[in-house]
Amino acid sequence: MISLKVNGKSRQIDVAPDTPLLWALRDTLQLTGTKYGCGQALCGACTVHVDGVPTRACVTPVSAVAGRSISTIEAVDAGKVGRAVQEAWRRLDVVQCGYCQSGQIMSAVALLTTNRKPSDADIDNAMSGNLCRCATYQRIRAAIHEAARNLAKEKQA
Amino acid sequence: MNAPAIENLSRRGFLQGVGGLTLGFCISAPFAPAALARIGVSPAPTFGFNAFLRIASDDSVTVISKHLEMGQGTYTGLATILAEELDADWKTVRVEGAPADASRYNNLFWGPAQGTGGSTAIANSWGQLRAAGATARAMLVAAAAKRWQVPGAEITVREGVVSHAASKRKARFGELAEAAAQEKLLIDVALKKPADFRLVGRHARRLDSADKVNGKALFTQDVQLPGMLVAVVAHAPRYGAVLRGFDAAAAKRVKGVVEVVQIPSGVAVLAADTWSAKKGRDALKLDWDEARAFKLGTDEILAKYKELAKTPGLVAHTAGDADAAFAKAAKVIRAGFDFPYLAHAAMEPMNCVVKRTAEGCEVWNGEQLHTGDQYALAGVFGIKAEQVKINMLYAGGSFGRRANTKSDYVVEAANIVKAIDGRAPVKLVWLREDDMRGGYYRPLFHHALEAAIDAEGRLAGWRHRLVGQSILKGSPFEGMVKNGIDAVSVEGAANLPYAIPNMRVDLHTPEDIPVPVLWWRSVGSSHTAYSTEVFLDQVAKAMGKDPVALRLDLLGKHPRHAAVLRLAAEKAGWDKPLAAGKPGTRRGRGVAVHESFRSCVAQVAEVTLAADGTIKVDRVVCAVDCGIAVNPDNVRSQVEGAVGFALSAALYGEIALKDGVVTAGNFDAYPILRINEMPRVEVHILPSQANPTGIGEPGVPPLAPAVANAIGAATGRFPGRLPFRSEELKA
Numbered sequence: 001m002i003s004l005k006v007n008g009k010s011r012q013i014d015v016a017p018d019t020p021l022l023w024a025l026r027d028t029l030q031l032t033g034t035k036y037g038c039g040q041a042l043c044g045a046c047t048v049h050v051d052g053v054p055t056r057a058c059v060t061p062v063s064a065v066a067g068r069s070i071s072t073i074e075a076v077d078a079g080k081v082g083r084a085v086q087e088a089w090r091r092l093d094v095v096q097c098g099y100c101q102s103g104q105i106m107s108a109v110a111l112l113t114t115n116r117k118p119s120d121a122d123i124d125n126a127m128s129g130n131l132c133r134c135a136t137y138q139r140i141r142a143a144i145h146e147a148a149r150n151l152a153k154e155k156q157a
Numbered sequence: 158m159n160a161p162a163i164e165n166l167s168r169r170g171f172l173q174g175v176g177g178l179t180l181g182f183c184i185s186a187p188f189a190p191a192a193l194a195r196i197g198v199s200p201a202p203t204f205g206f207n208a209f210l211r212i213a214s215d216d217s218v219t220v221i222s223k224h225l226e227m228g229q230g231t232y233t234g235l236a237t238i239l240a241e242e243l244d245a246d247w248k249t250v251r252v253e254g255a256p257a258d259a260s261r262y263n264n265l266f267w268g269p270a271q272g273t274g275g276s277t278a279i280a281n282s283w284g285q286l287r288a289a290g291a292t293a294r295a296m297l298v299a300a301a302a303k304r305w306q307v308p309g310a311e312i313t314v315r316e317g318v319v320s321h322a323a324s325k326r327k328a329r330f331g332e333l334a335e336a337a338a339q340e341k342l343l344i345d346v347a348l349k350k351p352a353d354f355r356l357v358g359r360h361a362r363r364l365d366s367a368d369k370v371n372g373k374a375l376f377t378q379d380v381q382l383p384g385m386l387v388a389v390v391a392h393a394p395r396y397g398a399v400l401r402g403f404d405a406a407a408a409k410r411v412k413g414v415v416e417v418v419q420i421p422s423g424v425a426v427l428a429a430d431t432w433s434a435k436k437g438r439d440a441l442k443l444d445w446d447e448a449r450a451f452k453l454g455t456d457e458i459l460a461k462y463k464e465l466a467k468t469p470g471l472v473a474h475t476a477g478d479a480d481a482a483f484a485k486a487a488k489v490i491r492a493g494f495d496f497p498y499l500a501h502a503a504m505e506p507m508n509c510v511v512k513r514t515a516e517g518c519e520v521w522n523g524e525q526l527h528t529g530d531q532y533a534l535a536g537v538f539g540i541k542a543e544q545v546k547i548n549m550l551y552a553g554g555s556f557g558r559r560a561n562t563k564s565d566y567v568v569e570a571a572n573i574v575k576a577i578d579g580r581a582p583v584k585l586v587w588l589r590e591d592d593m594r595g596g597y598y599r600p601l602f603h604h605a606l607e608a609a610i611d612a613e614g615r616l617a618g619w620r621h622r623l624v625g626q627s628i629l630k631g632s633p634f635e636g637m638v639k640n641g642i643d644a645v646s647v648e649g650a651a652n653l654p655y656a657i658p659n660m661r662v663d664l665h666t667p668e669d670i671p672v673p674v675l676w677w678r679s680v681g682s683s684h685t686a687y688s689t690e691v692f693l694d695q696v697a698k699a700m701g702k703d704p705v706a707l708r709l710d711l712l713g714k715h716p717r718h719a720a721v722l723r724l725a726a727e728k729a730g731w732d733k734p735l736a737a738g739k740p741g742t743r744r745g746r747g748v749a750v751h752e753s754f755r756s757c758v759a760q761v762a763e764v765t766l767a768a769d770g771t772i773k774v775d776r777v778v779c780a781v782d783c784g785i786a787v788n789p790d791n792v793r794s795q796v797e798g799a800v801g802f803a804l805s806a807a808l809y810g811e812i813a814l815k816d817g818v819v820t821a822g823n824f825d826a827y828p829i830l831r832i833n834e835m836p837r838v839e840v841h842i843l844p845s846q847a848n849p850t851g852i853g854e855p856g857v858p859p860l861a862p863a864v865a866n867a868i869g870a871a872t873g874r875f876p877g878r879l880p881f882r883s884e885e886l887k888a
Binding site for chain 1: 362367825
């Protein structure tokens with residue numbers, strides 16, 4: 001048994017210790033918002049936060065994150081940065097097929113959590129590990145800037 | 158696919174659709190609330206108006222989409238069309254995927270088959286869904302007229318409310334739905350004038366956005382059924398390899414592995430979860446007989462094609478006397494172009510869930526070719542096609558891959574279920590490497606072009622020879638192969654819009670290459686737009702003409718092409734010099750225009766080259782004529798995405814084979830464009846009153862030639878093969 005703390009809840013799971021966090025989340029805990037895209041940390045579709053740090057779940061064995069705080073797309077609306085990012089994504093109609101977008105949003109939330117006013121270069125650095133085959137990148141960039149503006153307004157208010 | 162025969166069919170379908178004569182309407186009894194609740198639909202009593210619409214007593218309007226949502230905004234666009242004529246309140250509109258039933262849900266451009274592709278979803282549904290919405294609106298009006306005892310002509314409908322001004326009576330759709338659904342269908346319903354559109358032509362937000370930003374959208378990869386097993390398959394390392402035997406002992410020792418079965422396409426390892434199935438698959442010991450396997454590499458295939466290009470092929474198009482024009486030419490220009498195999502590489506690798514049921518079988522899939530897959534699965538299980546029930550889920554991209562002419566991965570999933578005698582539902586999961594090496598690529602092509610300039614300096618002759626495998630031959634769409642010419646091999650080349658008096662386009666279709674090929678976003682235009690548009694720039698250079706001016710000179714009979722070209726050139730500032738780059742860099746601007754799927758797109762690309770030949774595309778200005786833009790923001794979104802998709806291929810896209818083995822397995826060896834490489838894209842839509850044409854694909858073809866022409870302008874070198882090679886573009 002391995003003990004995981006996912007989205008604030010403690011979960012006991014019976015999987016091989018080398019099982020990537022991705023498959024434990026998806027197949028064992030039924031949290032299917034985190035996606036499989038490559039299995040080699042090449043595409044970012046599986047991005048989750050481990051202790052707040054964006055992490056590729058497909059190459060992270062569950063044994064390495066036992067007891068650490070994991071958060072996934074399913075809980076991203078628990079924080080105001082997450083809500084601002086989701087709102088900007090919806091307002092600008094960023095998504096197309098949508099398969100990579102959980103990972104995009106997790107990376108964007110991590111960026112805006114540590115950098116409230118990212119430049120285009122900051123966005124390139126934080127987001128270039130997340131592939132989007134539909135190439136929604138122009139809107140991803142615009143939505144991150146918009147979320148940053150809205151978070152700044154919220155702070156003033 | 159630009160098939161004239163299919164276009165004719167579609168026109169008939171369109172006219173009939175508008176008249177409401179052939180819509181397959183069925184006035185059905187209320188749907189069972191329990192069944193609706195199970196699939197997440199409002200449990201309020203719900204009433205079917207026709208094959209495409211249900212209205213519930215809680216006012217919710219459910220539009221049934223016969224087409225797949227694979228990213229192109231199809232669900233939203235289709236709902237917009239129906240809701241427009243229904244005068245629905247957009248906030249109450251939701252979409253549900255249609256079941257597989259070609260008698261009601263066939264693609265009107267494809268005759269009797271149901272499926273999504275060729276950028277047809279909006280175009281073929283335009284008349285059908287307008288009629289469906291208008292008819293249902295008339296039924297609501299008729300029900301209100303009866304209830305209120307007033308003339309129907311005095312009743313108005315707006316945003317989901319039916320009103321009679323004189324008597325000040327109002328009813329919401331939900332209040333009238335039950336009675337209205339019993340109304341007789343009206344055959345002649347008036348459709349709105351475009352000036353009266355309230356939703357079409359405006360920005361309706363995507364209906365799938367909310368579920369795609371919180372992880373709730375259901376893709377095939379996410380399906381979990383009670384007792385379901387996950388299958389990962391070991392496939393042949395080379396095309397044509399035959400399994401001699403295998404040892405599954407180590408695989409079966411992997412915790413979680415339940416069963417190992419041989420299927421026609423390999424060996425499947427079934428487990429309770431994906432990781433165990435993968436570990437089991439990797440532990441298999443396989444003995445492949447490769448004596449008859451295909452062992453050529455792509456370099457050898459290309460060399461064969463170049464040899465073939467020295468001999469005449471089957472003539473796909475001819476005008477005037479091309480050979481005479483070349484005999485008299487004052488100047489002849491020649492160029493060759495090589496195009497690699499390309500993988501679709503959708504973010505969601507191919508997968509499929511199949512369950513054997515008492516009634517036949519049930520499938521969960523990002524379903525793109527319902528009718529073909531129904532027949533294929535019926536063949537596997539020995540049942541009738543209509544016994545194959547298909548649940549169409551969101552697809553995590555496709556770009557043509559899921560519309561498989563052989564139903565490859567769907568059949569594989571079914572064969573696994575058959576191999577375990579249907580004991581459990583099975584989710585077949587292709588890992589990224591299975592997907593990338595699984596074939597069905599955009600075919601590798603070689604093109605050879607020649608242009609004749611006459612003594613007066615005019616473009617007098619054009620000869621274009623293409624060599625590449627056929628997509629359609631042996632497929633259910635084989636009817637589009639005429640006199641040995643696969644229409645999609647030469648689309649964009651055989652119908653070149655330029656007024657050149659003497660032309661010949663011919664084609665070789667090698668049949669000894671077993672690498673499976675398939676349509677890849679924009680199909681034939683993915684290579685023909687490049688060869689024709691880059692060659693034309695080389696011709697313009699030789700003639701000393703401006704590329705835009707030469708095109709406009711030659712587009713007299715093609716006003717849509719000319720209009721988008723002018724618009725793109727104007728918005729890009731073509732008449733002003735391009736700003737210089739940083740010291741040590743070279744900058745260039747290039748243009749291309751192309752029609753595909755009955756839409757015209759022109760693009761102007763601005764490119765900066767570093768001294769080492771590294772290419773950076775800075776800006777792409779696009780002009781689009783796609784008829785009426787049902788959702789202009791979605792049109793922009795599709796063209797932005799098409800630019801990025803096409804740029805991926807132009808910069809990096811190449812599936813190479815070495816000794817018959819596909820070398821790339823993942824995104825390290827088959828790179829996809831990243832956010833830092835995405836150019837600034839501007840999309841300008843030409844105002845139009847014409848019926849909508851395609852938009853999912855037409856943004857792809859002009860991008861690579863526009864970039865190549867920009868490279869040509871900056872360096873004097875026009876890339877003769879894709880992807881671009883930086884080493885050929887050093888300062």
